[in-house]
Amino acid sequence: MADREDIRDRQTQTCGPENTADQDVDLGSLIARVRGGDLDAARMLADRAEAAMVRPEQRVRTAFGLRRRRGEPGGRTSGRDAALRALDRLLAADFPVEQRRLREIRRSALRYQGPAHNPARSDSPKRTLLRQIADSGLPIPKERQLRKIIKSKPR
Numbered sequence: 001m002a003d004r005e006d007i008r009d010r011q012t013q014t015c016g017p018e019n020t021a022d023q024d025v026d027l028g029s030l031i032a033r034v035r036g037g038d039l040d041a042a043r044m045l046a047d048r049a050e051a052a053m054v055r056p057e058q059r060v061r062t063a064f065g066l067r068r069r070r071g072e073p074g075g076r077t078s079g080r081d082a083a084l085r086a087l088d089r090l091l092a093a094d095f096p097v098e099q100r101r102l103r104e105i106r107r108s109a110l111r112y113q114g115p116a117h118n119p120a121r122s123d124s125p126k127r128t129l130l131r132q133i134a135d136s137g138l139p140i141p142k143e144r145q146l147r148k149i150i151k152s153k154p155r
Contacts, residue, residue, distance in 0.1 A: 027064055080136035081149045084109075087129045088150045102143050102150070109133050109140045 027048075033041035052063030087105055095101035112130040133140070141149060 077138060080133050080138050082154055083129045083132040084149050090126060102146050106140055106143060106146060
């Protein structure tokens with residue numbers, strides 16, 4: 001096995017920020033090529049693994065140059081998030097303190113998702129928004145994520 005200095009040198013040559021040609025190859029397709037017997041792909045994969053071993057404190061995602069997943073598919077979240085922002089604006093007069101308002105949004109949404117709600121009784125704007133949030137099928141975000149959603153701009 002090569003010593004750490006060799007690995008560091010190769011890391012800057014093959015996987016460092018200066019030369020990201022190897023990083024551009026999708027890790028999944030690289031593994032598939034290795035399983036198919038591609039020796040060049042095997043070398044690239046070995047170089048990535050060696051480079052990752054230089055800094056064991058790094059997360060696997062960072063070491064292999066993988067991108068972070070960004071939540072659920074946009075279509076479903078955008079509808080839920082728009083309803084959450086509208087509900088925030090609706091409750092702003094009743095709950096001027098942001099933290100209390102966020103708790104009320106979360107509490108109402110969780111309660112509305114339960115089996116006791118009556119979808120036919122949607123006479124108020126609040127119930128309409130709560131139904132949109134529940135119909136998205138997505139979980140109700142916790143307060144920290146809810147704060148980010150409300151402060152974010154609609155897509």
